[in-house]
Amino acid sequence: MPQVLEFKLPDLGEGLTEAEIVRWLVEVGDVVAIDQPVVEVETAKAMVEVPCPYGGVVTARFGDEGTELPVGAPLLTVAVGSPVEASGDGPATESGTEDSGSGNVLVGYGTGAPPVRRRRVRPQGVKAAVAVAAAPEAVVPEPEPVAGPVAVVSPLVRRLARQHDLDLRRLAGSGPDGLILRADVESAIRSAAEAPVAEPAVAPAASASSASSVSGGERVALRGVRGAVADKLSRSRREIPDATCWVDADATELMAARASMNSVAGASKVSVLALLARICTAALARYPELNSTVDQEAREIVRLPQVHLGFAAQTERGLVVPVVRDAHEGTAESIGAEIVRLTEAARTGTLTPAQLTGGTFTLNNYGVFGVDGSTPIINHPEAAMLGVGRIVPKPWVHEGQLAVRQVVQLSLTFDHRVCDGGTAGGFLRYVADCVERPALLLRSL
Template structure:
């Protein structure tokens, strides 16, 4: 008789607690091999293919495309055992079900079972496997639903809950766990108990309120990328005492240098972008002012100055604002930085950035000039210590060599963590950036 194993949404790392189902890669009845991707999910960081650690026949899927699941929630069930192998026509000889699980989490880790072509078991061959899971589901459905305990004032003390997911689910639905009778051992409150209580509350008649205190209007869930951005920005505002300084700079020489570089590169060569030039200027400025390439260890009350510059840059996508990271930007040339920015930007546009490409930044460059605005006061990308903002480069009247002239002018702003340095250091960094924008030849001193 086959054994039906349940595969739950694994911990995808980077502190992620939930993921949205984008696309199922298998259907009920399909034969899967160990470590074969079965579903594509989207987290707050990136899109990831999740492999199944079991080899066998898919007997059930949990969650429709577009549904959001917490880590630990059931994804699918797989029937593993000889009856399934017979129904599959010996498929497990290729998929390696002798070792029914790998413990794998993400593609590229753990065991490397050989890929198999997607096959589906005939319905009659799947009946034995499905019957096992159906019987258990029916038994669970016939079990009496846990009820809310009518306790007007719950007594203080510990609540019989072990799973943090259960607590989180209760918080999301404003459910008081002290009023809930658990169906687990020794009254342990299970996820099924909370879900049943939520359903009961939803089905109960709601009295007509005298006046609604909630504002009317369209409600948009803060989840995915938007939710992650909201959490990070809120934390930045809570923890970091930030300050902003800004300066206008004459970017005429920088634009001329860019044109000369692109002209000399030839028709087939990649063009050097303004963002790449500004990124190279930032790495030179951080070499002179390393205080701004740091983070703060709040528990130890220490400033941690970082040896490498991992430069993040803000990129607006259909999924929201993301910050891809150019690793070891301090060791790259302008052309290398530009090529990596182009690669990461394309990956951001197509939604294929990996979680590792969105984390670990030490300093962020934010070019909001692409939106047609001159200035801004950026919020620091926690846990970094500073962010350089760049406005649009536009012709403006400017006093140049003692005479009024029309020049290409840009506003630069630096938001910095006042714990890591004072205004003199921040001003020195921003002044050096502005000087390099006005006189790009200054970069030759740091090459």
């Protein structure tokens, strides 16, 4: 007799608490192998394929494409120990044994069993299980409300309820073991907004009813990458006392040096961003205060030994910040090659959460959008970000004479807790000096 096992959305790491189903890779009735990817999900950091730790026949899927699920919510059920497996047409598993799956593991880890070709089959041994489990594919039974601790996994769900003055103890969760999902909170908010008002409120308040009364206009959900960016930028503005300084620099010699580097036959091309990244690592070696973070609870500044350089990249999914690890050990050429690799991964949506976290300083080249200047928002929990505008011909006094030079505006936003303006100004001035006289970098090579 086959055993039906439930596979829940695993912890995807990096503090992620939910994911959105982008595309199902299997259907009910398909045979899957241990650790075969069964669904593609989008987290707040990346697109990932989730492998199933069980081998057998898919009997149910929970959630349509576009549905957001918290970690621990059911993804699908698999019937293991079925006749099709014993016959050799599927993964050989035995109900109740260690070989029935690799366990509820993190994405990308498991037993490494070879994948098998997916088949639409309904073997006799699991036909009844499929028939029973297929019906509630996208609907989880709603248990009765119970007393005790509030069954909420996602901090986003708690925040949403708090924003709308909703008592979570009055809700019956539709998730497993009464888990309260975002859909439960949103349903309660809609019900509260549609309910008749018995008497006028004593004082006006910003709540869901006021938001729902706004008519017209397109509503775009703040979730996935867009939601993560919104949360991080809001937290940065809320927690970091930032200040910005800026300077114009003559980049004519930098552009000439780049052209000379790229004239070497057979050598890989060096981008302006790679040169600026190398300048940043040299500047951070001189001003390590800006390669730090603040432990607010301990009231301590933590100066970091490695430079993990983030760079802003605009993609179809939104703004992401891939991280070049140990950039302080690299050259302009090696940093540039890593930027190219990570940029391509960002465009194809294949960046992993680890490639999008752990940065210590961010470089933002908004000049690619044709603008001269900006006041960057610090990428929390970092302490600073360097912004770079477009490099364009402008009138400039060069060696006492008015000339047309390639000019760029550089702006530095920094956490005023980690340093004062003198340190920030010294960092920015050193960056500008290296842009104007790239030979200065030879001192640090």
